[in-house]
Amino acid sequence: MIQKKICMVGVFGTGKTCLVQQFVHSRFSVKYHSTVGVKIDRKVVPVDEGGEVTLLLWDLAGRDGHGDITVSYLRGAHGVLYVVDGTRRETFDQVFELRDIVEKAVGPLPSAVALNKSDLTEEWKLGKADDKALAARTWHQFTTSAKTGAGVEAAFAWIAREAVRQGSAPS
């Protein structure tokens, strides 16, 4: 079966681990644990025309005050899902810089942005101008909630499809 390595990238505490846990195990953790190194999960997902792909989900430790993301973990990635906490403006502001770091390390890859924690509507800090800023950079975006599951399947299904499509495109 085809395998595709998808890296989860973002600032600490944006919900990368929770998105993976919701997608793979259909569960949500209310307790925050910062990821150390990389946590790896797998899930088989259907792709176009009856095929399947195994997603290797590399949940990278988030950027924090102690250091940046470790680019050596990105080697061999087929796609990146950037995660923003929609209730923390600074996590959105930093996502563009994170994409620059990733693309400098491994080149352009299929990628999307998950604007996460959409269940926290009263604390939401992003608006239409931010949607436009992402669209202007031709960045596919999903509004997600790891807590309710909203948008989660769609985000991973899109990145899976794009990773497969890019992998099968003639070079």
Added chain:
Amino acid sequence: MSVDAFGLTDTGKVRENNEDHFVIATLRKAVDLGQTSLENGLLAGRVRESAAQLFVVADGVGGHTGGELASGAAVQCLLEYVAQAAGCFHDLGVDQENEFLERLEAGIHRAHERIQRELGAGGEAPSTTLTLAALVGVRAYLVHVGDSRAYYLDRGRLRQLTRDQTMGEYLLDAGAWTEETAARARTAGNLISTVGGAEMTPSVGLVDLSPGDVLLLCTDGLTKHVADPQIAEVLGKDNSASQIARELMDLALAGGGSDNITVIVAKLGSSE
């Protein structure tokens, strides 16, 4: 990269048997040159030895001799399986890396099946925790089941690489318990995932280490009595792996030694 590694296990002060087991192993793929008309220096660069360091701790569950048998069988089975798969330790490329992790996980699944088959006749099988770290170059690959832990000291900062697979952690994560409830509950430490048990869910991860970092694998006999700040202080000393392991063991025994205690300490040296 040079690695100074040392392991210790102790029955502790309360238990009659030691149900913990550990192993430190080096897995090699090498070509030993006999005679050749080729220039040795040229050839050496092409057939250089590659090696992976394997560290495993396991804490048996089941009382009497059952737990001891389970942890021993798990470590032995895993080592046998990994040895058979040693070919994939050579220079891990992107594709091989995933295969390597799958093989480590498969080794644990094989141990799980063997314990259930060979030790579970006539009832519930004894089981064991198992925490494994495989060091290939600077990258440590981790597979973990249960509540034995892996830590590393990163520039003086202690980082826990594993999360306990216990009832307390599970219910805290689910929001069903508060920290206070978990601290009081007798069942908080019950394992929800063990090798050989009814449920087994290996957790897989990796971390890139740097020269000077210290890796620690331990059973809960250490962490019941030695708090993280103490562990960090001991790991941060400019001592050999054996001295550090001994000091951690002494602290756990001085703290009560209520359980079997096992520690593996691996200090990463220079990249020479």
